Amino acid sequence: MNDPKTLRFLSAADVRRALPMSEAVEVMKCAFQELSENRAVVPLRTHVTMPEHQGGVLVMPAHSPDSARFSLKVISLFENNPALNLPFIQAMVMLFDATNGTPLAIMEGTSLTAIRSGAASGAATDLLAKVNSSKVAIFGAGLQARTQLEAMCAVRPIRTASVFDQDPQRAAAFARDASAELGICVTVAPTSAEALAGADVICTATTSATPVFADDEVASGSHINAIGSYKPHMREIPPLTVARAYVVVDQLDAAWAEAGDLIMPMQAGLIHSGHVRAELGELVAGTKPGRSDEQMLTFFKSVGIAIQDLAAATCALANAEKLGLGTEVKL
Numbered sequence: 001m002n003d004p005k006t007l008r009f010l011s012a013a014d015v016r017r018a019l020p021m022s023e024a025v026e027v028m029k030c031a032f033q034e035l036s037e038n039r040a041v042v043p044l045r046t047h048v049t050m051p052e053h054q055g056g057v058l059v060m061p062a063h064s065p066d067s068a069r070f071s072l073k074v075i076s077l078f079e080n081n082p083a084l085n086l087p088f089i090q091a092m093v094m095l096f097d098a099t100n101g102t103p104l105a106i107m108e109g110t111s112l113t114a115i116r117s118g119a120a121s122g123a124a125t126d127l128l129a130k131v132n133s134s135k136v137a138i139f140g141a142g143l144q145a146r147t148q149l150e151a152m153c154a155v156r157p158i159r160t161a162s163v164f165d166q167d168p169q170r171a172a173a174f175a176r177d178a179s180a181e182l183g184i185c186v187t188v189a190p191t192s193a194e195a196l197a198g199a200d201v202i203c204t205a206t207t208s209a210t211p212v213f214a215d216d217e218v219a220s221g222s223h224i225n226a227i228g229s230y231k232p233h234m235r236e237i238p239p240l241t242v243a244r245a246y247v248v249v250d251q252l253d254a255a256w257a258e259a260g261d262l263i264m265p266m267q268a269g270l271i272h273s274g275h276v277r278a279e280l281g282e283l284v285a286g287t288k289p290g291r292s293d294e295q296m297l298t299f300f301k302s303v304g305i306a307i308q309d310l311a312a313a314t315c316a317l318a319n320a321e322k323l324g325l326g327t328e329v330k331l
């Protein structure tokens, strides 16, 4: 019998070092193109609900024949956790060699999720937002909001950001930390209208079930990334904003199964299925157009797709091996 196999364990700190945002944005572009060209195997994720604990788990497998890797992410989302000083989202990712099924790595998935979700919005912003975008409005001051703003700074010359959260203390902590980390001016907005004034790019990363701003507060020409809602009854964007926007999604099937931001306007008769103009991967491939003029309102709706976890984990492991990060564990 052979020696016991080893796999690499990457902590949250290892994942952050192994997955810089600008590289993650490029990795996401390739992953979404692979997805839209049907070159990856990504079943719709399984939701396991635990209503007695106001929580649930998503089980997210993906296989990429291109990279010969298979991954499985298990991600939990528990509503009461922030009040208990625990993260709303916790996750682990396993990565396997798809040629023989050998496990290669286990990584802390909360940080990986935040980076890959920011990077997806970064890719969409790079493909859809005005090139001179300099002001961001951020809704939500949680973990995802941090990497959303980091990604905006990676793809556009962002100078200022304004954050609105229903919890002003969280917004204040976010503004302080993000200003220091990103070297830009981040301020707290007391209202949604003040957050949106002059914004070129808008990111929503909340747990809200209702729109977080009013349609008449959104200027034409801006670009919206909405990542918070992932169930049919959850939404962040006003239906009239959705109806007047050029809409791009991460994956059509997943969006129509999970994105309340699209499902509810469709049920209300405000939009039809053709209103979603493209998947992000089609913009990357150049098979569908993006922004056509400065006045166009563009909207990227993401629910989060397992191919993102696979691509991020594959990149993180390759970089960790180069940099000597992580801990080798004997199986």
Ligand SMILES: NC(=O)c1ccc[n+]([C@@H]2O[C@H](COP(=O)([O-])OP(=O)(O)OC[C@H]3O[C@@H](n4cnc5c(N)ncnc54)[C@H](O)[C@@H]3O)[C@@H](O)[C@H]2O)c1
Binding pocket: 077, 082, 088, 089, 113, 114, 117, 139, 140, 141, 142, 143, 144, 145, 164, 165, 166, 167, 170, 205, 206, 207, 208, 209, 210, 211, 212, 226, 227, 228, 229, 230, 302, 303, 304, 305
């Ligand atoms: N699309 C993706 O790929 C993806 C990936 C990860 C997480 N998510 C989703 O993003 C959302 C945020 O995740 P997180 O980890 O940052 O959660 P979090 O709990 O850390 O932060 C959410 C923030 O939203 C704020 N909020 C809630 N309702 C609001 C409202 N109406 N107006 C303003 N602020 C409001 C909360 O006060 C909180 O600060 C979740 O719904 C999560 O499921 C999406």
